[in-house]
Amino acid sequence: MKGLFVVFEGIDGAGTTTQARLLHEALVREGVPVHLTQEPSDGPVGTVIRQFLSGRLVVKGMSGPRAPGWPTMALLFAADRVDHLETEILPNLADGIAVLCDRYVFSSLVYQTETSGDFANLAWIENINKLAPRPDLTIVLDVSPTTAAKRRQGRREMEQIYDDLELQERLARRYRELPTRYPGERIEVVSGEPSPQDVHRTCLDLVRRMRGGR
Ligand code: TYD
Numbered sequence: 001m002k003g004l005f006v007v008f009e010g011i012d013g014a015g016t017t018t019q020a021r022l023l024h025e026a027l028v029r030e031g032v033p034v035h036l037t038q039e040p041s042d043g044p045v046g047t048v049i050r051q052f053l054s055g056r057l058v059v060k061g062m063s064g065p066r067a068p069g070w071p072t073m074a075l076l077f078a079a080d081r082v083d084h085l086e087t088e089i090l091p092n093l094a095d096g097i098a099v100l101c102d103r104y105v106f107s108s109l110v111y112q113t114e115t116s117g118d119f120a121n122l123a124w125i126e127n128i129n130k131l132a133p134r135p136d137l138t139i140v141l142d143v144s145p146t147t148a149a150k151r152r153q154g155r156r157e158m159e160q161i162y163d164d165l166e167l168q169e170r171l172a173r174r175y176r177e178l179p180t181r182y183p184g185e186r187i188e189v190v191s192g193e194p195s196p197q198d199v200h201r202t203c204l205d206l207v208r209r210m211r212g213g214r
Pocket of ligand 1: 040053104107108109160162
């Protein structure tokens, strides 16, 4: 991998999509070859996942149609990731193009572990994601679950299966723990509460420092 691989993470409404886009624009302006992407990806598995998330696609349940259970979702996210890596992420990095990804493996480690109801499932979720190389830098945007919920309401998007406030609180806590849980990785927790431009400046500084150190 030659290009720099940077990932944005956080709870729903933390601003990962906005910050990935602002960073992409800034790097393009600086003349850095860069590719912007996201997970779930635009690939076939990612497309199915999005339909499950929004409730447009359901599976049979004992008490009626429902979203697939957490193990199915975990496997789908992992399958989408491997496909995304093969078709989009790794070819760009190999060509020396930086890749910015809105969500990646830590989304699975945090969301799927938390929705499984048993933290011991983290080991299995790590295992099914073993083929995914870790990014050079992961930026976790930390916002309070109430701020994030207000932002989501403002967007008036269709409600998604992980929108519950209590779940989002648990996810936010797990995200904050990531640097201590994975000390070997480059994970930066940045407050996502300030204005998008202020958060962007912090993220751009982090990436500039990374690029300078390579
Ligand atoms: P999101 O970035 O919110 O997509 P959109 O902006 O299109 O609504 O991501 C979709 C949801 O999927 C979000 O709630 C996080 C969740 N997710 C996981 O649970 N596991 C994963 O591995 C990924 C990539 C996302």
